[in-house]
């Protein structure tokens with residue numbers, strides 16, 4: 001083997017998935033049917049077992065080829081396979097390691113590199129840049145420019161920026177930023193002191209959801225603090241394979257939200273929660289932060305997990321509707337939370353809850369997947385909406401902002417006008433409904 005090949009092989013081994021994790025796979029294939037890409041394509045190399053096999057080959061010195069990248073890029077990182085695996089293979093960790101390794105091999109154009117660095121390193125971690133970008137997005141959408149560009153097809157001329165545009169959520173004014181740093185009092189007797197993580201992009205795109213979250217917590221006797229120095233949790237960086245950037249953001253978040261000051265720290269974004277709960281692992285080699293990360297994670301709860309664990313206060317009015325629920329992969333597979341949101345839905349009087357078929361199969365959102373792997377994402381979304389339509393539900397619920405965006409797009413393309421809401425927004429509706 002040439003010296004350069006030996007060095008490349010060594011680099012693969014140190015940056016990629018851990019061999020001990022790879023070795024846990026016994027190739028039984030029990031995960032195959034839980035894998036959306038395998039179910040769509042029927043190809044072993046696009047199954048969890050096939051991907052683990054390929055990662056193993058690379059870990060043992062095989063070159064990283066375009067084919068390898070293709071099969072890994074097509075993975076949604078939904079972790080459905082992790083839930084199905086009886087041998088405890090930590091697939092989420094494997095794919096994160098493999099993607100971090102691939103980052104060193106990717107050839108990106110100057111513009112794509114610049115946009116990526118701007119989005120993942122500067123924009124999400126700067127509140128003022130997010131505010132400027134949010135205002136720009138609002139003007140772009142409210143002025144009718146977005147509609148015109150899309151209708152005429154001119155958007156395609158923007159190249160990679162066109163892809164980013166397709167991902168852009170709606171800007172909700174007023175943004176949630178002015179609420180950061182405030183404390184909202186509990187209604188009635190105070191039961192808990194809660195830190196609420198408002199997210200980064202969510203302050204622009206899910207401002208109403210954040211407000212609803214605060215109201216529902218207040219209704220249930222929580223004093224809600226929105227810590228002033230909080231920022232992006234690092235989930236986007238983790239999923240993009242930018243581990244060092246994610247570690248930097250994790251340290252900043254831990255410093256901004258001192259765990260000892262709160263009974264609980266909540267997030268309403270399952271995608272963020274999944275990364276936040278893995279801070280212990282992300283900072284496992286950091287002597288200064290290992291213990292702080294442990295304390296932080298011990299207090300961290302998804303909003304559905306927290307509300308389902310306490311006795312909900314009475315006062316909800318009947319919601320006369322048929323509803324169904326789509327599991328967020330980051331909640332169901334990443335955090336193993338499936339019963340909490342269902343318990344909350346059933347707590348709302350008057351509604352009929354109908355489970356859809358394959359509620360815990362990915363809807364195709366998966367961060368930027370729906371843009372980068374648009375064909376597969378659309379295929380998955382179409383099948384998802386067929387299952388939603390079969391329930392005849394008029395409200396489609398989920399518990400993660402990214403899923404809500406994808407499901408709204410799904411309703412526009414394949415649905416029957418269903419209203420798409422976060423579970424907390426349903427509770428807020430019930431609490432605020434007038435008789």
Ligand code: SF4
Pocket residue numbers: 024025026027028029030031032048049052081084085086087088089
């Ligand atoms: S990941 Fe788990 S379920 Fe899938 S083949 Fe390996 S051991 Fe079997």
Ligand code: SF4
Pocket residue numbers: 034035036037038046047048051074075076077078079080081082091
């Ligand atoms: S993470 Fe999802 S798409 Fe990727 S291999 Fe596992 S089940 Fe398949």
